[in-house]
Amino acid sequence: MGYKLLFGLLAVAGMASAANYKRVACPDGIHTATNAACCIFFSLADELQSSVFQNICFEQVHRALRLSFQDAIGFSFMDGPKAGGGADGSIITFETTELKDPANMGIDIAINDTKFLLQKFNVTPGDLIQFAAAVGITNCPGYPRQEFLAGRPVAVAPAQLGLISIPQDNVDDIFDRMEDAGFSPTELYWAHELPFDNRVQVPFDTTPFVFDSQYYLEVLLMGDETHPPAQGQVDAQVPSVLALSGEFRLQSDFAISRSPRSNCFWQFLVNDQFGLQQGFHDAMAKVAIVGQDAYVSGMIDYSEVIPMPVPPVNKSTTFPAGTGPNLLELSCNSPFPSLAAASDPGFPTTILPCPQGDCPAMR
Structure with missing residues (x-):
C-alpha cells in the first residue's frame, strides 16, 4: 500500500x-x-519579418542592428544617470534631441523602419529596438540566436550627446569611451559585424550579408589606391581610408585592427566562425541590457520568440580575388592562418545584391 x-x-x-x-x-x-x-512578441516578430525585413538579410537588418547599438551606448558609468539610460529606447522617445549627435547621422531612417509598430503593439521603445535587432539578424547566414528579455521602462531623459564615438576619434579615446559604458576593446569588434554602411551605400567587405570573418581579413589588407570609391559613395562626415575596390573602410576600424590593445585579437578572429558567433552573442547580450541593471531582475525571458537563424555559409575565409598574403598589414606577431584566394570578386562594386531575386525598396 x-x-x-x-x-x-x-x-x-x-x-x-x-x-x-x-x-x-x-x-x-x-x-x-x-x-x-x-x-x-510572436505577433511583433511576424510583423517585423513581413513589413520591415521581408524575411531577408538586407539594409533593414543592418539598420536595426546599428540602432540597437546606438541606443544602448548612450550610457556612462562615470557620469551616472544624467548621461542616459542605455538600452532604454531614448533614441526614439527623444529622437529630436539625440539626432543632434553627429554620430547618429542617418539613424532616423532606422528609427522610421520600426517606430510605427509602437502604435500597433503595446511594447516600449527600448524593447522594440532590441527585439527588432534580435529578430532581424536571424535572416543573415551565420548569426547566433540571441536571447531576448522584455521589460525596459520608457526612457525619462535623452542620452547625453557626445557619448557615441565617431570614426575620426583617437583609437584610445574610443576604447576609453567603450570601457566607460562597460565594454572591453575586444567587445568593441562586434559593433560592425554586419559590414555594410547604409549611410553611404557601400559594403565594408566582399560578403556584407553573411556573418563571417571576411571583414576581419579585409581590414588588414592594404588599400587599393588605383580604385578609389566611386563618386558620391563616400560621405565626408563618415571618414574612411582607402580600401579594396568598391569597399568602404572606417578610420576607426583601420586603427582598431592595428592598435597594440586589439591587433592580436583582431587577427585571431580571421577564419574563426565559432569564435565570431560566441563573441557576438555575448557582446550583443550585454548591449541589450546596458544601463538596465535596476530592471533586469524583473524582466521576462521571451527568447522562445526569436526565430531560428539561417545556418552559416559553409565557406572558409578567403583572400578576395586579386589579393593575397603580400597585401597583409600585420602588426601582431602571432601566426596568421593559411587562406586560399577567392575565385570570384565577391560583392559587386556598383550593383547591390538582391537576395532571392526580390529586392525591397531602399528606405
Whole structure:
C-alpha cells in the first residue's frame, strides 16, 4: 500500500509538473507559448519579418542592428544617470534631441523602419529596438540566436550627446569611451559585424550579408589606391581610408585592427566562425541590457520568440580575388592562418545584391 501511495503521489506530481509547462494558444491562432505574455512578441516578430525585413538579410537588418547599438551606448558609468539610460529606447522617445549627435547621422531612417509598430503593439521603445535587432539578424547566414528579455521602462531623459564615438576619434579615446559604458576593446569588434554602411551605400567587405570573418581579413589588407570609391559613395562626415575596390573602410576600424590593445585579437578572429558567433552573442547580450541593471531582475525571458537563424555559409575565409598574403598589414606577431584566394570578386562594386531575386525598396 505504501508503494502504491508513493507512486500515486509521484504520478500526480508529474502531471502537475507537465501542466505547468503546457503551452498556451495565442490569440492569432498560429503560435503557442509557454507564457501567454509572449504572444504579443510572436505577433511583433511576424510583423517585423513581413513589413520591415521581408524575411531577408538586407539594409533593414543592418539598420536595426546599428540602432540597437546606438541606443544602448548612450550610457556612462562615470557620469551616472544624467548621461542616459542605455538600452532604454531614448533614441526614439527623444529622437529630436539625440539626432543632434553627429554620430547618429542617418539613424532616423532606422528609427522610421520600426517606430510605427509602437502604435500597433503595446511594447516600449527600448524593447522594440532590441527585439527588432534580435529578430532581424536571424535572416543573415551565420548569426547566433540571441536571447531576448522584455521589460525596459520608457526612457525619462535623452542620452547625453557626445557619448557615441565617431570614426575620426583617437583609437584610445574610443576604447576609453567603450570601457566607460562597460565594454572591453575586444567587445568593441562586434559593433560592425554586419559590414555594410547604409549611410553611404557601400559594403565594408566582399560578403556584407553573411556573418563571417571576411571583414576581419579585409581590414588588414592594404588599400587599393588605383580604385578609389566611386563618386558620391563616400560621405565626408563618415571618414574612411582607402580600401579594396568598391569597399568602404572606417578610420576607426583601420586603427582598431592595428592598435597594440586589439591587433592580436583582431587577427585571431580571421577564419574563426565559432569564435565570431560566441563573441557576438555575448557582446550583443550585454548591449541589450546596458544601463538596465535596476530592471533586469524583473524582466521576462521571451527568447522562445526569436526565430531560428539561417545556418552559416559553409565557406572558409578567403583572400578576395586579386589579393593575397603580400597585401597583409600585420602588426601582431602571432601566426596568421593559411587562406586560399577567392575565385570570384565577391560583392559587386556598383550593383547591390538582391537576395532571392526580390529586392525591397531602399528606405
